[in-house]
Amino acid sequence: MKMLLSLQHVFLVVLATVLIFPSSSSSLSLGTGTTSRTTLKKQIGAILPPRNGVGASAEACSKVTSLSSQLEELNPTLSPATDNMKKSSGSWKVEFSDAPPPSNGQLGPFVGTAIQKIDTATKTYSNILDLPPIKVQLDASYSPLDSSRLKVSFETLSFTLFGKQLIKKSLPTGTTRTWCLTYVDDDTRIVRAGAAGGKVNGVVSDQAEDAFFFYMTKINTN
Template sequence: MTALRLDLFKTLVSLFLIFATICHGFSSSPSFRPVRSSSRLQLFDLKSIFSSSDTDKTTASSSVTEVDSLKGQVEELIIVTQGKAAAIHLLDPIFEQIESQNTVEAPNRDPNFKGRWHVWFTDCPPPSNGQLGPFQGSAEQDIVAQGNEYNNILRLPSNSRDDQWLTVVLDGIWEDWDGKELSDGDDSDSSTGGSFSTPLEGTDWGAKYWKVTFLRLNFSLFGNLLLSKDFPAGVARVWRSTYLDDDTKIVRASRTGRPDDESVFYMKRSVRPNKN
């Protein structure tokens, strides 16, 4: 291994540790979220992206449901924009329409919720979107079928390529959320300085909400584990599951559990294709 590769790896590790403490693990940081200005809306025109012929095809096919059509719109736009966070202005209204079609009342308890999922889009800052410094890779999530462990995985280059040289894996655990607000991503209580809201009695929070706790980061270079670093105790996030079917799920994640603190993650079983 050359000295140049080692220097590059050390630089990437430093960048990742900074970003990971801010946002990794399907979290959100309001101060880093993209500004949703009207000027960014001018970058994309839904009518120009989705031609009338595509609409006609959707209408003509009786097997295509409303949610299938909405997912098709979302996924085409994600591919066209390559998952850039600026597209949230166009995507979020469609996400909300998809979420309104959700038929799984307790998605977090559905066996299909677990397993391997690929992040197609998120408006969360790097590295949750698969970006590390100047490098663009891919992000995915693996929730084990048994137990309460999960991994968030960053690959450079993206998962669609065979020449990956850097893999970063976040090890974490999940539990049913109890409805108590986290103190900006810190799982503390009033005795240690945190501030909790009072949860509503009788609410089945675990059906749609998980509290996830970060444990450690593992860095591998060319398939060889080089470094593991533990997170400080109590670094946690809240995941709110808003849509689930056989091949798609939408999760809104936050540092506190409040809706105004959320970022959205649109995930698929399949790898997001590159723009042609």
């Protein structure tokens, strides 16, 4: 019983953090330099700090975001939030993020695997934190704001232990975030996100829409 109460407490902490947390809006430059994109991705991969960036130095984080900004300028995908949204379909592993827990894969003192799963057929999205035997899942729906930005409406938060769902809680209406899809190709995504007028703890937030950064790679499910 004490263990269950402790887990419920952890869940409530996670819920509170989700409500506090809340792509940058940019004109996408379609670079033709495939080699440059490949080189930049290799360079980023070589300097990615461990633990999704949790606890990384400011210098290490700056190196990742600096190279990623160069990669964003070579975005090969037109209209990633509308005509080419299907390129984002599937499961993506968060390799690096400066967002707060649990979006960065952190749960208390532990760091697990953070996954963004997108179903473009149903326009739904799941943010999954996998930290066996615990799984925390945040489910949402999305709609395009324009050709490169999405409005994400968070709906439920669930907590699973050893494969058994212990808690599933509906989130307050208006818990929305803006996603700016600044880079998308077959195996890499960069998203910048923030509340941008969405509610945080029931209060409309003036947080910038590009407040937080996510660098992700495609999970091969074949």
